[in-house]
Amino acid sequence: MRPEDRERIQVEVTQRVVARYVEMSMNQPEGFMQTVVNDTVYHEMRRLDRATHNRKAKHTIGYYQDVRHKLLSGSDADQRRLLEGMARRFVAEVVGNFDERVYRLSTTMIPTGLGVLLNAMSPKRLLSLDHFRSSLANQISIQGATSQVRGLLDRGTLVVVPTHSSNLDSIILGYAVYLMGIPPLVYGAGLNLFTNPLVSFFMRNLGAYRVDRYKTAPVYKEVLKEYATCASEMGYHQLFFPGGTRSRSGQVEQRLKKGLMGTSLRAFIANHIADKARPNIYIVPCTLSYKLVLEAETLIGDHLSESGKARFIIDDDEFSRPKRLLNFFSNLLSLNDEIIVRFGQPMDVFGNPVDERGESLDPQGRPLDARTYISRDGVPYFDDQRDMEYTNELSHSIAGAYLRENVLMNTNVVARALFTLLRRANPGVDLYRLMHTGGRSSSFTMAELHTETEHLLTALKKLPVRPQLTALLQRGDIQEIVNDALTHFSIYHTQPAATRRGDHVFHQDRKLLYYYSNRLEGYDLPSVDR
Amino acid sequence: MPENVGVIGSGSWGTTIAKILGENGHQVLLWTRRQELCDEINATRENASYLPGAKLAPGVMATTDLPRICETCRLIVMVVPSHGFRAVAHEIGGYLDGEHVLVHATKGIEQESFKRMSEILREETPVRKIGVLSGPNLARELADRKPSGTLVASHYDEVITRAQQALQSEYFRVYAGHDVVGAEIGGTFKNIVALAAGVVDGLKLGDNTKALLMTRGINEMARFGSAMGAKVLTFGGMAGFGDMMATCASSFSRNHQVGERLARGETLEEILEAMKMVAEGVKATRAVRTFTEGRGFSLPIVDAVYEVLYEGAPVPAAISKLMTLATGDEFRGLVL
Numbered sequence: 123m124r125p126e127d128r129e130r131i132q133v134e135v136t137q138r139v140v141a142r143y144v145e146m147s148m149n150q151p152e153g154f155m156q157t158v159v160n161d162t163v164y165h166e167m168r169r170l171d172r173a174t175h176n177r178k179a180k181h182t183i184g185y186y187q188d189v190r191h192k193l194l195s196g197s198d199a200d201q202r203r204l205l206e207g208m209a210r211r212f213v214a215e216v217v218g219n220f221d222e223r224v225y226r227l228s229t230t231m232i233p234t235g236l237g238v239l240l241n242a243m244s245p246k247r248l249l250s251l252d253h254f255r256s257s258l259a260n261q262i263s264i265q266g267a268t269s270q271v272r273g274l275l276d277r278g279t280l281v282v283v284p285t286h287s288s289n290l291d292s293i294i295l296g297y298a299v300y301l302m303g304i305p306p307l308v309y310g311a312g313l314n315l316f317t318n319p320l321v322s323f324f325m326r327n328l329g330a331y332r333v334d335r336y337k338t339a340p341v342y343k344e345v346l347k348e349y350a351t352c353a354s355e356m357g358y359h360q361l362f363f364p365g366g367t368r369s370r371s372g373q374v375e376q377r378l379k380k381g382l383m384g385t386s387l388r389a390f391i392a393n394h395i396a397d398k399a400r401p402n403i404y405i406v407p408c409t410l411s412y413k414l415v416l417e418a419e420t421l422i423g424d425h426l427s428e429s430g431k432a433r434f435i436i437d438d439d440e441f442s443r444p445k446r447l448l449n450f451f452s453n454l455l456s457l458n459d460e461i462i463v464r465f466g467q468p469m470d471v472f473g474n475p476v477d478e479r480g481e482s483l484d485p486q487g488r489p490l491d492a493r494t495y496i497s498r499d500g501v502p503y504f505d506d507q508r509d510m511e512y513t514n515e516l517s518h519s520i521a522g523a524y525l526r527e528n529v530l531m532n533t534n535v536v537a538r539a540l541f542t543l544l545r546r547a548n549p550g551v552d553l554y555r556l557m558h559t560g561g562r563s564s565s566f567t568m569a570e571l572h573t574e575t576e577h578l579l580t581a582l583k584k585l586p587v588r589p590q591l592t593a594l595l596q597r598g599d600i601q602e603i604v605n606d607a608l609t610h611f612s613i614y615h616t617q618p619a620a621t622r623r624g625d626h627v628f629h630q631d632r633k634l635l636y637y638y639s640n641r642l643e644g645y646d647l648p649s650v651d652r
Numbered sequence: 653m654p655e656n657v658g659v660i661g662s663g664s665w666g667t668t669i670a671k672i673l674g675e676n677g678h679q680v681l682l683w684t685r686r687q688e689l690c691d692e693i694n695a696t697r698e699n700a701s702y703l704p705g706a707k708l709a710p711g712v713m714a715t716t717d718l719p720r721i722c723e724t725c726r727l728i729v730m731v732v733p734s735h736g737f738r739a740v741a742h743e744i745g746g747y748l749d750g751e752h753v754l755v756h757a758t759k760g761i762e763q764e765s766f767k768r769m770s771e772i773l774r775e776e777t778p779v780r781k782i783g784v785l786s787g788p789n790l791a792r793e794l795a796d797r798k799p800s801g802t803l804v805a806s807h808y809d810e811v812i813t814r815a816q817q818a819l820q821s822e823y824f825r826v827y828a829g830h831d832v833v834g835a836e837i838g839g840t841f842k843n844i845v846a847l848a849a850g851v852v853d854g855l856k857l858g859d860n861t862k863a864l865l866m867t868r869g870i871n872e873m874a875r876f877g878s879a880m881g882a883k884v885l886t887f888g889g890m891a892g893f894g895d896m897m898a899t900c901a902s903s904f905s906r907n908h909q910v911g912e913r914l915a916r917g918e919t920l921e922e923i924l925e926a927m928k929m930v931a932e933g934v935k936a937t938r939a940v941r942t943f944t945e946g947r948g949f950s951l952p953i954v955d956a957v958y959e960v961l962y963e964g965a966p967v968p969a970a971i972s973k974l975m976t977l978a979t980g981d982e983f984r985g986l987v988l
Binding site for chain 1: 742745746749750751774775776777778780781807808809810
């Protein structure tokens with residue numbers, strides 16, 4: 123971020139957050155502001171209670187004790203000042219982690235950083251830096267509306283909204299964007315991405331600002347939203363994951379978080395009210411697809427854990443274990459696997475597709491003036507209820523794009539086929555029990571698996587709303603598809619999802635099979651029982 | 653505050669809506685497809701073939717010019733029969749933009765796709781601010797200024813407010829809701845029950861029978877509707893219970909009339925040939941039946957009406973089939 127913008131955004135965000143609360147307090151009973159301040163102190167104190175007490179934490183505790191003390195005797199104006207003080211602290215923290223030099227360097231650093239990391243971990247130094255850089259570039263396959271996305275760079279602000287299955291997503295996407303010649307994207311990376319010191323080295327270089335997901339105070343969340351809004355208004359292209367967190371089940375996200383998504387619309391309206399020259403915000407749906415997912419075991423384990431034990435924040439998974447990372451990458455490189463980054467057709471903030479020139483199109487492909495959505499008699503205005511509905515509609519459009527742009531790997535299709543065989547062989551057995559016990563038969567014949575895979579491929583190709591297929595799946599050589607998937611299932615995970623012995627295939631880690639097969643959820647496929 | 657309001661569709665209900673809007677002081681453009689009807693309305697201030705005897709206020713003007721309506725009016729009410737709905741929506745779509753507010757008052761569902769009218773508007777036009785008007789609104793009675801109520805449902809508060817402001821009058825109460833699916837399903841489904849109610853009246857079976865039919869009809873409506881995403885409570889309101897009461901009681905209702913003639917032993921072809929206006933219930937029965945087949949629904953009234961209409965089942969047989977079904981918990985399958 124340009125230095126002058128950095129100062130501006132700091133002031134602007136603080137002011138807007140305070141103004142928003144002042145506005146809210148108009149329609150609330152007396153004492154609202156006091157409650158907001160108190161609530162923020164409460165959330166922060168609770169967080170600090172659980173955190174390790176270093177010097178910084180002690181200092182922060184002192185600060186909040188002071189706020190609480192002053193609140194007791196404060197006037198209305200004092201309360202507002204206290205809120206402003208707390209908001210400013212939050213903003214400073216968010217903006218403070220945005221290092222301009224690092225921002226500029228970030229993308230060129232990624233491959234180097236990864237290479238250094240892997241070399242440091244690899245005892246035999248198998249991978250040379252250059253080799254790693256070139257092979258990573260070769261292994262990221264960028265597909266879809268890339269030229270349109272590039273063309274829109276100068277016509278408005280991009281907001282890239284990818285599916286999220288791994289902590290590697292932001293690194294891969296950052297690199298993909300660099301390869302496409304798109305400037306670095308501003309995005310808020312969770313603190314938990316920084317837990318591994320080696321990883322944190324290049325996460326810091328890539329990440330534009332840090333988001334502390336342990337901070338639960340509503341004021342903090344307002345700060346983050348307002349920061350994203352302001353950055354959009356200033357023309358900084360952004361990245362955020364609308365699923366909010368990595369997909370636990372392996373499904374392509376269909377329920378999206380509205381909070382951050384709403385910031386694009388707010389920026390769009392603010393741009394029009396301010397009569398900006400380039401007011402448009404373009405939403406770019408994007409999918410990331412892997413044959414194997416680094417954190418699959420942890421994610422599906424969390425998804426299937428007893429209710430109440432699932433976690434929103436996971437910070438002790440494969441991503442934080444250097445050995446697993448190394449293992450993952452060396453397999454990726456040795457098998458020459460592609461990671462597919464696919465861009466869908468960009469849309470406006472209302473979910474309408476936009477054309478090459480960035481003009482919105484109506485459902486019939488007719489040109490449309492997007493400004494009319496936010497205007498009455500041509501005058502743009504904010505309307506919280508309306509804007510919430512617009513955001514709902516946008517998230518529907520993004521979810522729809524995910525289903526169309528999702529690239530299925532053979533691992534997904536074969537896992538689904540095998541899981542289907544398993545379900546069919548155990549009619550009426552509860553899913554959880556089946557996963558736990560494995561049901562009646564521990565194996566199926568390869569012929570059965572081939573037939574089921576073929577059926578599934580045929581069904582997939584006939585769907586009205588269907589996913590993309592990799593080249594391997596398109597070629598349709600069933601033997602090759604199945605063999606390659608089984609190879610993958612046996613190389614990286616702690617326990618193979620399935621293994622072949624002779625002319626039989628044995629299901630082993632059924633949770634993993636379920637995880638990989640879930641990538642086919644959301645489509646109108648025939649039911650398991652046929 | 654008076655504004656320009658467009659009404660697309662000049663059947664009895666469309667003309668009535670235009671009349672109410674005109675009496676409320678709005679400048680109304682009423683679309684007719686045929687030039688002769690347009691000229692007749694403008695010359696006589698009356699739509700004699702669809703709503704005889706109802707004088708329109710001077711602010712109501714008929715026109716065949718769709719682009720002009722879209723250009724002049726930001727608030728537009730669509731009252732086109734369900735089978736012609738998509739074509740008209742597609743046509744106006746090109747003249748509309750994000751500022752427009754579209755409220756439809758069509759009770760029915762698209763045959764092949766089973767799409768609701770608001771879904772068609774969403775697909776064919778760029779408009780987001782979409783609402784539905786549905787309630788016990790027999791055009792004739794409203795045209796005679798007899799007190800009535802209705803529901804306007806939309807996800808957008810602005811749509812609700814604007815429709816309320818435009819339509820509310822000394823004899824018309826417009827209630828607000830957010831359950832678009834419920835309002836649309838209610839308006840569609842009640843026509844099926846009204847057909848059956850017509851049969852009951854035609855056979856002079858009495859009030860107990862009709863109450864039984866309507867109560868079980870609401871039950872089917874609510875079970876079907878909630879499976880489609882509606883809120884069960886909506887069916888206890890204007891667009892559910894209210895609309896069904898009026899339609900099942902009134903001999904004005906076209907659906908009711910179809911039922912009465914069925915009771916007399918006429919076939920569907922004969923009835924449709926004799927009727928000038930569309931009976932939405934005839935289409936709705938087939939649409940709901942086609943959609944629900946094989947999807948695990950239990951809708952005995954819909955099935956009975958379908959069998960009489962389309963499979964030539966004799967009315968007494970259909971009734972006795974209904975009466976011999978197993979009973980059970982009255983609200984089985986319903987979750988409030």
